[in-house]
Amino acid sequence: MIKGTVKIDAKICKGCELCIIACPQNALGLSSNFNEKGYRYVQLIYDACTGCTNCALVCPEAAITVYRQAKPAKKSQVKSE
Protein backbone atom coordinates (compact mmCIF):
# COMPACT_ATOMS: atom_id res chain seq x y z
CA MET A 1 0.00 0.00 0.00
CA ILE A 2 1.30 3.43 -0.93
CA LYS A 3 1.99 5.56 2.10
CA GLY A 4 1.17 9.20 2.36
CA THR A 5 0.58 11.92 4.86
CA VAL A 6 -0.99 15.36 5.09
CA LYS A 7 0.09 18.55 6.77
CA ILE A 8 -2.80 20.76 7.81
CA ASP A 9 -2.32 24.44 8.55
CA ALA A 10 -4.26 24.61 11.83
CA LYS A 11 -4.12 28.41 11.86
CA ILE A 12 -6.35 28.83 8.79
CA CYS A 13 -8.52 25.70 9.16
CA LYS A 14 -12.17 26.58 9.84
CA GLY A 15 -13.28 23.07 10.78
CA CYS A 16 -15.92 22.76 8.05
CA GLU A 17 -15.42 18.96 8.01
CA LEU A 18 -15.63 18.70 4.21
CA CYS A 19 -12.23 16.95 4.12
CA ILE A 20 -13.41 14.49 6.77
CA ILE A 21 -16.29 13.26 4.60
CA ALA A 22 -14.07 13.27 1.48
CA CYS A 23 -11.40 11.02 3.02
CA PRO A 24 -11.83 7.43 1.75
CA GLN A 25 -9.68 6.08 4.63
CA ASN A 26 -11.56 7.99 7.36
CA ALA A 27 -8.16 9.14 8.61
CA LEU A 28 -9.11 12.74 9.43
CA GLY A 29 -10.95 14.03 12.46
CA LEU A 30 -11.60 17.19 14.44
CA SER A 31 -9.16 18.13 17.15
CA SER A 32 -10.44 18.76 20.66
CA ASN A 33 -8.39 21.97 20.70
CA PHE A 34 -9.28 25.31 19.14
CA ASN A 35 -7.17 27.53 16.91
CA GLU A 36 -6.68 31.31 17.20
CA LYS A 37 -9.96 32.03 15.41
CA GLY A 38 -11.93 29.73 17.71
CA TYR A 39 -12.52 26.89 15.28
CA ARG A 40 -11.89 23.23 16.07
CA TYR A 41 -9.30 22.33 13.45
CA VAL A 42 -8.87 19.11 11.51
CA GLN A 43 -5.97 16.75 12.11
CA LEU A 44 -4.77 13.32 11.03
CA ILE A 45 -6.17 11.00 13.72
CA TYR A 46 -5.39 7.65 12.15
CA ASP A 47 -2.24 6.74 10.24
CA ALA A 48 -3.90 5.34 7.11
CA CYS A 49 -3.32 8.18 4.65
CA THR A 50 -2.54 7.09 1.09
CA GLY A 51 -1.87 10.57 -0.26
CA CYS A 52 -4.91 10.52 -2.59
CA THR A 53 -5.29 14.36 -2.38
CA ASN A 54 -9.11 14.14 -2.02
CA CYS A 55 -9.08 16.20 1.19
CA ALA A 56 -6.83 18.87 -0.30
CA LEU A 57 -9.05 19.21 -3.40
CA VAL A 58 -12.21 19.95 -1.40
CA CYS A 59 -10.49 22.07 1.27
CA PRO A 60 -11.95 25.57 0.89
CA GLU A 61 -9.05 27.18 2.77
CA ALA A 62 -6.29 25.46 0.73
CA ALA A 63 -4.82 24.52 4.11
CA ILE A 64 -3.77 20.96 3.26
CA THR A 65 -0.43 19.91 1.79
CA VAL A 66 -0.26 16.28 0.67
CA TYR A 67 2.83 14.06 0.57
CA ARG A 68 2.95 10.64 -1.07
CA GLN A 69 5.49 7.87 -1.42
CA ALA A 70 7.09 7.81 -4.87
CA LYS A 71 5.59 5.11 -7.09
CA PRO A 72 7.80 2.00 -7.26
CA ALA A 73 9.51 1.55 -10.61
CA LYS A 74 7.55 -0.61 -13.07
CA LYS A 75 8.64 -4.23 -13.46
CA SER A 76 9.43 -3.84 -17.15
CA GLN A 77 11.80 -0.96 -16.39
CA VAL A 78 13.56 -2.96 -13.68
CA LYS A 79 14.11 -5.89 -16.05
CA SER A 80 15.58 -3.75 -18.80
CA GLU A 81 18.07 -2.31 -16.35
Next chain:
Amino acid sequence: MNEKLLLEDGTELEQVFCRPDTLTDVPYHYCPGCGHSVVHNVLMEVVDELDIQDKTIGVAPVGCSVFAYHYMNIDMQEAAHGRASAVATGIKRVLPDKLVFSYQGDGDLAAIGTAETIHTVNRGENILIVFINNGIYGMTGGQMAPTTLPGMVTSTSPYGRDVHMSGYPLKITDLVAQLPGAYFVTRQSVHNPNAVRKLKKAVTKAFEYQMQNKGTCFIEVVSNCPSGWKMTPVETIKYLEEVMFPYYPLGDLKVPKE
Protein backbone atom coordinates in the same frame (compact mmCIF):
# COMPACT_ATOMS: atom_id res chain seq x y z
CA MET B 1 6.30 21.06 -5.64
CA ASN B 2 9.56 19.08 -5.35
CA GLU B 3 9.74 19.29 -1.61
CA LYS B 4 10.38 15.98 0.14
CA LEU B 5 9.50 14.70 3.58
CA LEU B 6 11.35 11.95 5.43
CA LEU B 7 9.23 9.83 7.79
CA GLU B 8 10.60 8.35 11.02
CA ASP B 9 10.75 4.85 9.52
CA GLY B 10 12.90 6.10 6.64
CA THR B 11 10.20 6.28 3.93
CA GLU B 12 10.70 9.24 1.63
CA LEU B 13 7.53 11.08 0.61
CA GLU B 14 7.13 13.52 -2.27
CA GLN B 15 4.92 16.57 -2.11
CA VAL B 16 1.98 15.96 -4.46
CA PHE B 17 -0.39 18.80 -3.58
CA CYS B 18 0.07 22.20 -1.99
CA ARG B 19 -1.56 25.61 -1.82
CA PRO B 20 -1.37 27.25 -5.28
CA ASP B 21 1.52 29.75 -5.58
CA THR B 22 -0.75 32.32 -7.22
CA LEU B 23 -2.90 32.58 -4.09
CA THR B 24 -1.80 35.25 -1.65
CA ASP B 25 -1.15 34.34 1.99
CA VAL B 26 -4.30 36.17 3.13
CA PRO B 27 -6.77 33.76 4.81
CA TYR B 28 -10.22 33.74 3.15
CA HIS B 29 -13.00 35.75 4.77
CA TYR B 30 -15.62 33.27 3.55
CA CYS B 31 -17.73 31.23 5.99
CA PRO B 32 -16.52 27.69 6.81
CA GLY B 33 -17.26 25.27 3.96
CA CYS B 34 -18.03 27.93 1.34
CA GLY B 35 -17.73 26.87 -2.30
CA HIS B 36 -16.30 30.25 -3.35
CA SER B 37 -12.91 29.46 -1.86
CA VAL B 38 -12.72 26.10 -3.65
CA VAL B 39 -13.40 27.84 -6.98
CA HIS B 40 -10.70 30.45 -6.16
CA ASN B 41 -8.26 27.62 -5.48
CA VAL B 42 -9.13 25.82 -8.72
CA LEU B 43 -8.79 29.00 -10.81
CA MET B 44 -5.39 29.79 -9.33
CA GLU B 45 -4.20 26.18 -9.73
CA VAL B 46 -5.03 26.40 -13.44
CA VAL B 47 -3.28 29.78 -13.72
CA ASP B 48 -0.23 28.15 -12.08
CA GLU B 49 -0.30 25.11 -14.33
CA LEU B 50 -0.72 27.07 -17.57
CA ASP B 51 1.89 29.60 -16.33
CA ILE B 52 -0.27 32.60 -17.24
CA GLN B 53 -0.02 34.61 -14.02
CA ASP B 54 1.46 37.66 -15.79
CA LYS B 55 -1.18 37.80 -18.51
CA THR B 56 -4.39 36.94 -16.69
CA ILE B 57 -6.82 39.69 -15.67
CA GLY B 58 -9.76 38.91 -13.43
CA VAL B 59 -12.87 40.98 -12.83
CA ALA B 60 -14.35 40.75 -9.34
CA PRO B 61 -18.11 41.20 -8.80
CA VAL B 62 -20.25 42.57 -6.02
CA GLY B 63 -21.29 39.85 -3.61
CA CYS B 64 -19.43 37.60 -1.19
CA SER B 65 -16.54 37.36 -3.64
CA VAL B 66 -16.14 41.15 -3.80
CA PHE B 67 -12.70 40.80 -2.17
CA ALA B 68 -11.50 38.18 -4.67
CA TYR B 69 -8.61 40.53 -5.51
CA HIS B 70 -7.23 40.12 -2.00
CA TYR B 71 -6.67 36.43 -2.58
CA MET B 72 -5.73 36.08 -6.25
CA ASN B 73 -2.23 37.31 -6.97
CA ILE B 74 -3.03 38.45 -10.51
CA ASP B 75 -4.20 41.73 -12.03
CA MET B 76 -7.80 42.33 -11.00
CA GLN B 77 -10.49 44.94 -11.45
CA GLU B 78 -13.58 45.49 -9.33
CA ALA B 79 -16.79 46.04 -11.30
CA ALA B 80 -20.09 47.67 -10.39
CA HIS B 81 -22.90 45.29 -9.40
CA GLY B 82 -23.72 43.00 -12.32
CA ARG B 83 -21.41 44.72 -14.78
CA ALA B 84 -18.40 42.42 -14.47
CA SER B 85 -18.93 40.88 -17.91
CA ALA B 86 -19.23 44.35 -19.48
CA VAL B 87 -16.01 45.49 -17.74
CA ALA B 88 -14.29 42.27 -18.85
CA THR B 89 -15.42 43.02 -22.43
CA GLY B 90 -13.74 46.43 -22.28
CA ILE B 91 -10.50 45.01 -20.85
CA LYS B 92 -10.37 42.26 -23.47
CA ARG B 93 -10.99 44.69 -26.34
CA VAL B 94 -8.23 47.05 -25.18
CA LEU B 95 -5.79 44.26 -24.28
CA PRO B 96 -6.60 41.37 -26.63
CA ASP B 97 -3.42 39.43 -25.73
CA LYS B 98 -4.44 39.10 -22.09
CA LEU B 99 -6.63 36.30 -20.73
CA VAL B 100 -9.67 37.84 -19.10
CA PHE B 101 -12.20 36.20 -16.82
CA SER B 102 -15.11 37.56 -14.84
CA TYR B 103 -16.08 35.92 -11.57
CA GLN B 104 -19.72 36.47 -10.62
CA GLY B 105 -22.34 35.16 -8.23
CA ASP B 106 -26.00 34.53 -8.98
CA GLY B 107 -27.29 37.76 -7.48
CA ASP B 108 -24.78 39.60 -9.63
CA LEU B 109 -24.93 37.72 -12.93
CA ALA B 110 -28.48 36.38 -12.98
CA ALA B 111 -30.35 39.30 -11.37
CA ILE B 112 -28.96 42.79 -11.86
CA GLY B 113 -26.53 41.77 -14.60
CA THR B 114 -28.85 39.64 -16.79
CA ALA B 115 -28.74 42.07 -19.71
CA GLU B 116 -24.95 42.52 -19.60
CA THR B 117 -24.39 38.77 -19.38
CA ILE B 118 -26.71 37.83 -22.23
CA HIS B 119 -25.40 40.56 -24.52
CA THR B 120 -21.75 39.74 -23.71
CA VAL B 121 -22.32 36.12 -24.66
CA ASN B 122 -24.40 37.13 -27.69
CA ARG B 123 -21.55 39.30 -28.98
CA GLY B 124 -19.26 36.30 -28.54
CA GLU B 125 -16.74 38.26 -26.51
CA ASN B 126 -13.59 36.23 -26.11
CA ILE B 127 -13.69 35.98 -22.30
CA LEU B 128 -14.39 33.39 -19.62
CA ILE B 129 -17.37 33.96 -17.34
CA VAL B 130 -17.33 31.99 -14.07
CA PHE B 131 -20.80 31.92 -12.53
CA ILE B 132 -21.21 30.73 -8.92
CA ASN B 133 -24.79 29.65 -8.33
CA ASN B 134 -25.78 29.03 -4.73
CA GLY B 135 -29.44 29.98 -5.09
CA ILE B 136 -29.29 32.85 -2.62
CA TYR B 137 -27.93 36.34 -1.98
CA GLY B 138 -25.21 35.25 0.45
CA MET B 139 -23.52 38.54 1.30
CA THR B 140 -26.60 40.57 2.25
CA GLY B 141 -28.13 37.96 4.54
CA GLY B 142 -29.62 35.13 2.50
CA GLN B 143 -32.40 36.82 0.52
CA MET B 144 -34.25 35.15 -2.37
CA ALA B 145 -32.34 35.29 -5.66
CA PRO B 146 -33.65 34.57 -9.19
CA THR B 147 -32.00 31.14 -8.91
CA THR B 148 -33.69 30.20 -5.60
CA LEU B 149 -35.53 26.89 -5.98
CA PRO B 150 -39.34 26.67 -5.59
CA GLY B 151 -40.20 26.11 -1.94
CA MET B 152 -36.73 27.06 -0.73
CA VAL B 153 -36.79 29.02 2.53
CA THR B 154 -34.81 32.27 2.50
CA SER B 155 -35.00 35.38 4.66
CA THR B 156 -37.34 37.10 2.16
CA SER B 157 -39.38 33.96 1.44
CA PRO B 158 -39.86 32.51 4.95
CA TYR B 159 -42.62 30.15 3.75
CA GLY B 160 -40.61 28.97 0.75
CA ARG B 161 -40.43 30.50 -2.73
CA ASP B 162 -43.94 30.82 -4.16
CA VAL B 163 -43.69 30.47 -7.94
CA HIS B 164 -47.05 32.23 -8.47
CA MET B 165 -45.71 35.36 -6.84
CA SER B 166 -41.96 35.25 -7.53
CA GLY B 167 -41.76 33.20 -10.71
CA TYR B 168 -39.59 30.23 -11.48
CA PRO B 169 -35.83 29.83 -10.93
CA LEU B 170 -33.85 31.29 -13.80
CA LYS B 171 -31.64 28.78 -15.59
CA ILE B 172 -29.38 31.40 -17.12
CA THR B 173 -26.77 28.85 -18.20
CA ASP B 174 -29.38 27.10 -20.36
CA LEU B 175 -30.35 30.49 -21.77
CA VAL B 176 -26.85 31.51 -22.82
CA ALA B 177 -26.17 28.05 -24.27
CA GLN B 178 -28.73 28.89 -26.99
CA LEU B 179 -26.76 31.92 -28.16
CA PRO B 180 -24.48 31.59 -31.19
CA GLY B 181 -21.68 33.60 -29.50
CA ALA B 182 -21.23 31.00 -26.77
CA TYR B 183 -18.46 28.52 -27.55
CA PHE B 184 -18.25 26.37 -24.44
CA VAL B 185 -21.00 26.27 -21.82
CA THR B 186 -20.87 23.88 -18.91
CA ARG B 187 -22.36 23.37 -15.44
CA GLN B 188 -20.04 21.99 -12.78
CA SER B 189 -19.95 21.68 -9.01
CA VAL B 190 -17.49 21.56 -6.11
CA HIS B 191 -19.32 19.18 -3.77
CA ASN B 192 -16.81 16.31 -3.91
CA PRO B 193 -13.21 15.67 -5.07
CA ASN B 194 -14.27 14.33 -8.48
CA ALA B 195 -16.43 17.38 -9.16
CA VAL B 196 -13.45 19.60 -8.31
CA ARG B 197 -11.25 17.63 -10.75
CA LYS B 198 -13.90 18.05 -13.48
CA LEU B 199 -14.18 21.78 -12.78
CA LYS B 200 -10.41 22.11 -13.09
CA LYS B 201 -10.50 20.39 -16.48
CA ALA B 202 -13.31 22.70 -17.63
CA VAL B 203 -11.43 25.85 -16.52
CA THR B 204 -8.25 24.64 -18.26
CA LYS B 205 -10.21 24.02 -21.47
CA ALA B 206 -11.87 27.44 -21.25
CA PHE B 207 -8.51 29.24 -20.92
CA GLU B 208 -7.12 27.22 -23.84
CA TYR B 209 -10.12 28.15 -26.02
CA GLN B 210 -9.60 31.78 -25.08
CA MET B 211 -5.97 31.56 -26.22
CA GLN B 212 -7.31 30.31 -29.57
CA ASN B 213 -9.84 33.23 -29.76
CA LYS B 214 -12.86 30.93 -29.99
CA GLY B 215 -15.60 32.89 -28.24
CA THR B 216 -17.29 33.18 -24.86
CA CYS B 217 -16.78 30.34 -22.40
CA PHE B 218 -19.34 30.14 -19.61
CA ILE B 219 -18.83 27.94 -16.56
CA GLU B 220 -21.59 27.69 -13.97
CA VAL B 221 -20.56 26.22 -10.62
CA VAL B 222 -23.46 24.99 -8.50
CA SER B 223 -22.23 25.82 -5.02
CA ASN B 224 -23.38 25.90 -1.42
CA CYS B 225 -24.03 28.63 1.14
CA PRO B 226 -23.92 27.13 4.65
CA SER B 227 -24.74 30.42 6.39
CA GLY B 228 -27.52 31.46 3.99
CA TRP B 229 -29.10 28.03 3.88
CA LYS B 230 -28.78 27.75 7.71
CA MET B 231 -27.08 24.35 7.51
CA THR B 232 -23.73 22.85 8.43
CA PRO B 233 -21.29 22.47 5.50
CA VAL B 234 -21.81 18.68 5.50
CA GLU B 235 -25.61 19.11 5.35
CA THR B 236 -25.26 21.51 2.40
CA ILE B 237 -23.47 18.78 0.42
CA LYS B 238 -26.50 16.49 0.92
CA TYR B 239 -28.88 19.32 0.02
CA LEU B 240 -26.90 20.00 -3.16
CA GLU B 241 -27.11 16.35 -4.22
CA GLU B 242 -30.78 15.86 -3.31
CA VAL B 243 -32.38 19.21 -4.19
CA MET B 244 -30.10 21.41 -6.31
CA PHE B 245 -28.73 18.90 -8.84
CA PRO B 246 -32.15 17.60 -10.03
CA TYR B 247 -33.03 21.21 -10.98
CA TYR B 248 -29.55 22.22 -12.15
CA PRO B 249 -28.21 19.00 -13.74
CA LEU B 250 -24.42 18.92 -14.06
CA GLY B 251 -22.70 18.47 -17.39
CA ASP B 252 -21.73 20.23 -20.59
CA LEU B 253 -24.53 22.26 -22.21
CA LYS B 254 -22.62 23.34 -25.29
CA VAL B 255 -19.40 21.75 -26.43
CA PRO B 256 -17.43 22.85 -29.49
CA LYS B 257 -17.84 20.73 -32.60
CA GLU B 258 -14.49 19.23 -33.47
